[in-house]
Amino acid sequence: MSKIRSVCVYCGAAPGDDSIYLNSAIALGQMLARENIRLIYGGGGVGLMGATARACAEGGGMVTGIIPDFLVGKEQAFEHAHELIVTRDMHERKRLMFERADAFIALPGGVGTLEELVEQLTWVQLNRHRKPVMVLNIANFWKPLLTLLDHMQTSGFVNVARPVRLIVANDVNAVLPKLHAAVSGIADGHLHGEAEEQVLDRM
Numbered sequence: 189m190s191k192i193r194s195v196c197v198y199c200g201a202a203p204g205d206d207s208i209y210l211n212s213a214i215a216l217g218q219m220l221a222r223e224n225i226r227l228i229y230g231g232g233g234v235g236l237m238g239a240t241a242r243a244c245a246e247g248g249g250m251v252t253g254i255i256p257d258f259l260v261g262k263e264q265a266f267e268h269a270h271e272l273i274v275t276r277d278m279h280e281r282k283r284l285m286f287e288r289a290d291a292f293i294a295l296p297g298g299v300g301t302l303e304e305l306v307e308q309l310t311w312v313q314l315n316r317h318r319k320p321v322m323v324l325n326i327a328n329f330w331k332p333l334l335t336l337l338d339h340m341q342t343s344g345f346v347n348v349a350r351p352v353r354l355i356v357a358n359d360v361n362a363v364l365p366k367l368h369a370a371v372s373g374i375a376d377g378h379l380h381g382e383a384e385e386q387v388l389d390r391m
């Protein structure tokens with residue numbers, strides 16, 4: 189993989205308590221549209237999920253929503269998605285989101301977002317794939333997780349031979365340069381450059 193054509197965005201089904209979260213979700217959706225990168229996401233029309241998808245679609249970008257049938261009503265499936273895939277269950281949803289994405293970005297969110305993010309981190313750690321996994325660390329939202337990852341390492345539960353490869357972007361402008369640095373490193377067979385610094389910073 190040498191080019192990012194699609195990005196899976198994990199994010200809250202709620203908007204959060206600060207407009208900076210919603211504005212960042214909108215800015216991310218607009219950036220994906222501008223850069224002609226397809227948005228892969230959970231298919232909902234609510235919260236940060238809906239804001240990202242609407243901004244991407246309104247900016248002329250391509251949106252694929254993947255939602256399990258039991259959430260279609262509850263999370264108000266986004267009817268303006270170019271492709272809306274209704275799955276039988278969460279497992280099928282997550283598998284399809286994984287297969288269709290070249291990279292993963294977690295915006296602020298709740299335990300659903302956290303679970304999806306951590307699943308990708310474990311798959312990279314176990315060498316199941318090498319797609320970049322990033323947090324968009326708006327207003328330092330992910331700082332407690334970064335602190336926990338550091339704590340896991342200093343406590344001897346994360347082996348340096350099996351690092352947690354998490355890329356951190358502090359604003360939307362940093363997203364694409366860091367993802368491109370990560371994929372070019374992977375294409376070379378190793379991580380290097382800005383992405384590696386972030387990985388090492390976190391280890």
Ligand SMILES: Nc1ncnc2c1ncn2[C@@H]1O[C@H](COP(=O)(O)O)[C@@H](O)[C@H]1O
Binds near residue numbers: 201300
């Ligand atoms: N356990 C879960 N695995 C994957 N996705 C989940 C899970 N629980 C909820 N979700 C979905 O994630 C998004 C965002 O949830 P937040 O809790 O608001 O972060 C939502 O679509 C949930 O259906």
